Structures are given as structure tokens and as C-alpha cells.
Amino acid sequence: DxxxxxxxxxxxxxxxxxxxxxxxxxxxxxAMYWYRQxxxxxxxxxxxxxxxxxxxxGDIAEGYxxxxxxxxxxxxxxxxxxxNPTAFYLCAxxxxxxxxxxxxxxxxxxxx
Amino acid sequence: AxxxxxxxxxxxxxxxxxxxxxxxxxxxxxxxxFWYVQSPxxxxxxxxxxxxxxxxxxxxxxxxxxxxxxxxxxxxxxxSVHWSDAAEYxxxxxxxxxxxxxxxxxxxxxxxx
Numbered sequence: 001d002x003x004x005x006x007x008x009x010x011x012x013x014x015x016x017x018x019x020x021x022x023x024x025x026x027x028x029x030x031a032m033y034w035y036r037q038x039x040x041x042x043x044x045x046x047x048x049x050x051x052x053x054x055x056x057x058g059d060i061a062e063g064y065x066x067x068x069x070x071x072x073x074x075x076x077x078x079x080x081x082x083x084n085p086t087a088f089y090l091c092a093x094x095x096x097x098x099x100x101x102x103x104x105x106x107x108x109x110x111x112x
Numbered sequence: 113a114x115x116x117x118x119x120x121x122x123x124x125x126x127x128x129x130x131x132x133x134x135x136x137x138x139x140x141x142x143x144x145x146f147w148y149v150q151s152p153x154x155x156x157x158x159x160x161x162x163x164x165x166x167x168x169x170x171x172x173x174x175x176x177x178x179x180x181x182x183x184x185x186x187x188x189x190x191x192s193v194h195w196s197d198a199a200e201y202x203x204x205x206x207x208x209x210x211x212x213x214x215x216x217x218x219x220x221x222x223x224x225x
Contacts, residue, residue, distance in 0.1 A: 004155075031211060033211075035215075040121065040217055040218075041217055042116075042202060042215040042216055042217040042218050043156075043202070043215040044215075045212060045213075048211055048212070050211060056211075058212070090155055090156070092155075092156075096210060096211070097206075097209075097210030097211065098144040098163070098206035098207075098210045098213070099210075100146070100158045100161060101148075101156070101158070101213065103155030103156045103157070104155050105153075105154050105155050106153065106154065106155055108153075
């Protein structure tokens with residue numbers, strides 16, 4: 001079945017540590033996205049990529065980095081510069097533009 | 113800038129009762145509008161979308177929504193709620209150039225027997 005796979009489901013970060021969240025899709029979508037979800041705040045866009053080897057900052061990119069070396073993969077690194085990383089992170093993809101988004105099942109990141 | 117407001121943080125309805133979730137948006141042109149549903153600890157799933165044409169759109173799971181330009185609203189409705197509808201519902205608006213969907217804060221639906 002086609003879909004988006006996020007791993008791990010739960011992740012713990014120590015002070016000063018960088019952690020990487022994985023996102024893989026087999027939907028042949030050009031566009032991929034990372035959202036952060038905090039209770040009562042909806043989803044906020046961190047980064048998005050319209051095509052391989054290209055990506056743009058979203059509304060809350062500070063403290064995060066991404067890469068898009070393959071069409072299928074869009075990993076997100078939460079760096080030590082992100083002082084409040086505890087949140088639920090969702091990866092999504094679509095065919096581009098305002099087409100519907102397909103979401104992974106998310107990664108819950110917590111700070112030790 | 114675009115924005116989406118969902119006035120109700122949570123709503124409780126009895127099983128079998130009708131449901132209406134409110135959504136208001138701020139956008140200069142004709143918007144691309146969406147409703148997504150999220151079960152606890154899961155990703156979001158599209159219920160329905162509006163791009164143009166008929167202002168009453170039908171979605172999956174028996175949901176429908178009506179676009180009212182004069183009220184800048186896109187309310188979600190269901191005539192008879194089932195216990196399995198308990199979830200969080202997000203209204204969203206698409207950016208003009210695409211790629212930057214703006215989400216509301218969500219409305220959590222509780223269904224009582």
C-alpha cells in the first residue's frame with residue numbers, strides 16, 4: 001500500500017543533542033512537508049520541499065534543518081538550537097500546490 | 113495574511129445527534145478550503161475540500177461542508193454522529209501559490225452514548 005512512513009514513533013532528546021526524524025513516502029509525490037503540532041495550536045509549517053534538492057523555510061524553521069536528496073525521503077533534524085522541541089511532528093506529502101495532503105502517523109519528541 | 117479560526121475548542125454531542133463544526137477564514141481571494149480529521153496519536157486524513165463550483169461539498173464518512181463567501185465560513189456538518197466520529201477536526205486554507213496550507217487550532221469532538 002502507498003503511504004508515508006515516519007520513524008520512530010517516540011523519540012527522546014537530551015540537552016544539547018541533535019536528533020533526526022525520518023519520513024519516507026512511496027506515493028511518488030513531488031512535494032513534502034514537516035509540521036509541528038502543539039496542543040491547542042493546530043499545525044505549524046516548519047519546512048517544505050517542492051522538488052528534490054530544494055526546500056524552503058516555513059513559519060517556524062528556526063532550530064530545525066532538512067534535506068531532500070531523494071524524492072522519497074525528507075528527514076528533519078531538530079538541533080540543539082531548538083529550545084522547546086517537545087511536540088508531535090507530522091510529515092506530509094502531496095502532488096504539489098493545493099492538492100490534498102497525505103500524512104504520516106507522526107513522531108512524538110520529548111526532552112529528557 | 114491568511115488565517116483560520118475554529119471558535120470551539122471542544123464540542124460534545126450525543127450519538128445520533130446532528131453536528132456542526134464552525135470555521136471562519138481570512139483570505140483575499142477565492143480560497144482553497146479543507147477539513148481534516150485526526151484520531152489520537154495519528155496523522156490527519158482529508159474529509160473534504162472546496163476549490164470552486166458548488167458551495168455544498170460532500171466528503172467521506174457522511175460529512176458535508178458549506179462555503180459561504182459572505183460570512184467567510186466553511187462549516188462542517190453531519191446529520192447523525194456515530195461514536196467513531198470522536199476525534200479532532202481541523203479546518204485549513206490553502207495559500208495562493210500552494211504549498212503553505214494554514215490550519216486552524218482544531219475542534220475536539222466528544223460523542224456521548
